Amino acid sequence: LSKKFSKIFQNISQQGRLTEKNIQKTLKKVQYTLLEADVSISVINDLTKILKKKSIGQIINKSLTPGQEFIKIVQTELVNLINSPKKKINFFEKPPVKFLMVGLQGAGKTTSLIKLAYFITKKFKKKILVVSTDTIRPAAIDQLEILSKKSNINFLKSYKSQTPQEIVKIAIKHAIKQLYDILIIDTAGRLHNNEKMMQELQNLQNYIKPTETFFVMDSMTGQDALHSIKNFNNFLKISGIILTKLDSDHRGGIILSIQHTTKIPIKLIGIGEKIQDLQIFCPDRIIKRILGMGDISSLIEDLKINLKKSTIQKIEKKIKSGKNFNLNDFLIQIKQIKKIGGIEFLKNKLPLNTQMINQNMYNFNEETLKKMEAMILSMTPIEKEFPKILNYSRKIRISSGSGITIQEMNSYLKQFKNIQRLMKTAKKKGFNTLFKNFTN
Ligand code: GDP
Ligand code: MG
Numbered sequence: 001l002s003k004k005f006s007k008i009f010q011n012i013s014q015q016g017r018l019t020e021k022n023i024q025k026t027l028k029k030v031q032y033t034l035l036e037a038d039v040s041i042s043v044i045n046d047l048t049k050i051l052k053k054k055s056i057g058q059i060i061n062k063s064l065t066p067g068q069e070f071i072k073i074v075q076t077e078l079v080n081l082i083n084s085p086k087k088k089i090n091f092f093e094k095p096p097v098k099f100l101m102v103g104l105q106g107a108g109k110t111t112s113l114i115k116l117a118y119f120i121t122k123k124f125k126k127k128i129l130v131v132s133t134d135t136i137r138p139a140a141i142d143q144l145e146i147l148s149k150k151s152n153i154n155f156l157k158s159y160k161s162q163t164p165q166e167i168v169k170i171a172i173k174h175a176i177k178q179l180y181d182i183l184i185i186d187t188a189g190r191l192h193n194n195e196k197m198m199q200e201l202q203n204l205q206n207y208i209k210p211t212e213t214f215f216v217m218d219s220m221t222g223q224d225a226l227h228s229i230k231n232f233n234n235f236l237k238i239s240g241i242i243l244t245k246l247d248s249d250h251r252g253g254i255i256l257s258i259q260h261t262t263k264i265p266i267k268l269i270g271i272g273e274k275i276q277d278l279q280i281f282c283p284d285r286i287i288k289r290i291l292g293m294g295d296i297s298s299l300i301e302d303l304k305i306n307l308k309k310s311t312i313q314k315i316e317k318k319i320k321s322g323k324n325f326n327l328n329d330f331l332i333q334i335k336q337i338k339k340i341g342g343i344e345f346l347k348n349k350l351p352l353n354t355q356m357i358n359q360n361m362y363n364f365n366e367e368t369l370k371k372m373e374a375m376i377l378s379m380t381p382i383e384k385e386f387p388k389i390l391n392y393s394r395k396i397r398i399s400s401g402s403g404i405t406i407q408e409m410n411s412y413l414k415q416f417k418n419i420q421r422l423m424k425t426a427k428k429k430g431f432n433t434l435f436k437n438f439t440n
Contacts, residue, residue, distance in 0.1 A: 023055050023070070030074065038222045038253035043081070043260045050077050075287055082255055083283045084265035089240070091126070093211050096175035096183045100208060102201060102236065103216035104228055105189025108244035108270055110140070112216050113186050114147040115270065115278035116242075121153065126181040131156040131171040133164035133204070134188040144186055151275050154180070164188075164204050172208075185210070192231035202235045214267070216242045219254050226254075229262055244270035247277070255286060327384040330416055331376045372412050374402040387413055 027048055034044050054073045091097045099116070101109040110132070117128045130148055134140035141158055148155035156174055158167040168185060175183040185208065190197040205213060215238045217225050232238060241258060246269050258266060266281045376384065378401035383390060390398075390413065395406050404412075 023052070026070065027051060034253060034256070036253075038257070040223065040226070040257045040261060043257050046260070047077060047081065047256075078256065078287045079283045082259040082266070082286070084259060084263075087240075087265040087267055087281055087283075089120075089267055089280075090211050091120070091124075091182055095179070095181045096129070096172065097181065097212075098172070098208050098210040099182065099184045100205060100210040100213045101184065101186050101216055101242075102213060102232060102238075103189060104191065104218070104221075104225075105137070107189065107216045107218045107221075108242070109189065109216040110134075110144055110147065110186055111273070112214070112242045112244060112268070112270055112278065113144070113184050114151060114153065115275055116214075116268065117148075117153045117182075117184055118151050118275050119278050120182065127154075127179065128182045128184065129154045129156055129171065129175050129178070129180040130184045130186070131167060132158055132186040133167045134186055135160045135162065135164065135167075136188040140186075140188065164200065165207055168204065168208055192228045192235075198232075198235045205236050210239075212239045212267075213237060214240050214242045215264070216244060217258075219243050219246050220248060222254055223257070226257060226261055229258070229264065233262065233264065238264050240265055240267035242266075242268045242270065242278075243281070247271045327376050327379065327387055327416060331373060331384075335373070368412070371402070371404045371408060375404050375409055375412060378402040387416065 030051070031044050031048060034047070035041070051073060054077070055070050091099075101113050103109050113130060117130055120126050121128055130144060130153055132141045132144040134144075135158075141160070145155050145157065147153075156171050158171075164187070171183055171185065174180075187201060187204070188197075190201065192198060213236055215229055215232055217229060219225075229238065229241070241262075241264055243255065243258070243266050255266065258264070269279050269281050269286070271277045271279060375398060378398045383394065383398075392406075395409055399406050399409060
């Protein structure tokens with residue numbers, strides 16, 4: 001999703017002024033992209049209306065940089081869409097404050113429970129007790145016990161022979177006696193259409209009267225999960241959502257739909273399997289992540305200031321002409337990267353693409369940039385044009401000229417080959433500068 005968004009915004013940013021016509025075009029693209037990202041139609045329709053209204057207003061204001069203005073509007077409206085004044089976790093009631101974890105099987109209830117206990121212990125120094133009422137799944141109680149022990153969290157043993165209500169009764173008593181601040185109660189996963197199990201959960205909630213009832217939801221399950229949460233909410237009062245497995249969901253659209261369709265605030269997000277992989281839900285950060293733009297508007301500004309159009313055009317022409325992308329071009333790119341502040345600068349500006357940068361050919365730092373430059377400067381024109389001819393004796397010569405080892409040289413040449421390959425793809429797709437490699 002983020003890749004597509006950056007592309008859309010890139011396009012609009014390159015247009016000098018935003019007209020009603022090119023808003024239409026960009027809006028269409030935004031709509032398609034959201035649709036593909038599993039955002040429901042009603043959300044998209046509402047959002048489109050707002051975007052249209054606000055961005056046309058911007059034209060009347062004769063904004064100096066309409067492209068950026070539009071990006072900002074999209075960003076703000078998306079944040080508004082998922083923001084809720086009630087997104088804070090409430091544990092400021094008379095102790096022991098009770099939290100209840102509910103949701104479908106495999107959603108991540110038990111894992112999130114432990115993460116949450118760990119999070120609150122670390123951050124707020126509260127005394128926490130955890131207990132499982134999952135008497136249905138084999139070894140569910142053991143799972144919580146093992147996870148608790150591993151993270152030094154106080155666990156109260158329960159037994160399959162007990163009813164959930166019996167377990168809770170004992171746990172609350174224990175928590176009061178031992179002066180626990182918070183008691184977190186795990187439940188068995190269940191389907192919203194299992195009337196009997198839902199009834200049981202309803203009774204349990206009535207008995208516990210928890211401060212927070214968290215619906216734990218797997219972000220990968222998409223629109224289906226929205227039905228289940230609505231149905232859960234018919235039986236129970238859900239006070240917040242913990243959205244899990246966001247680390248493996250690259251679409252992210254579900255986030256936009258949840259708040260809009262259910263009005264239930266997302267309070268926490270799970271972003272991995274490890275104990276520390278739980279975060280307070282922060283709409284601003286998430287939207288930036290979904291949009292994949294980091295601080296893309298300011299990056300665009302920086303690029304405008306720092307890049308000479310003629311250089312970009314030269315490379316673009318070269319790519320379009322189908323001529324081989326050679327080490328000379330590579331050198332120009334290296335210089336451009338240096339000019340705008342180096343790799344670290346790009347990484348900071350585009351946090352999301354760091355992963356891509358690391359995975360691909362730009363897996364080098366300022367130091368290697370310098371070395372690559374030295375290496376290329378020590379080559380003859382023929383070598384720069386056709387690096388294939390670089391045999392051992394040529395490499396020795398370059399090595400003594402540039403001071404880099406042959407091993408380093410081989411690794412740089414390999415990276416260059418990767419870029420060359422990328423440029424061939426780029427030619428097909430028609431994007432024109434190196435910098436788009438970072439944002440596409
Ligand atoms: P429960 O049935 O709802 O209690 O689900 P579990 O807590 O047992 O989790 C089911 C699986 O999902 C486990 O393998 C967890 O490690 C995994 N899981 C839970 N949360 C996350 C998350 O945020 N990211 C990833 N990658 N895996 C998660
Ligand atoms: Mg469980």
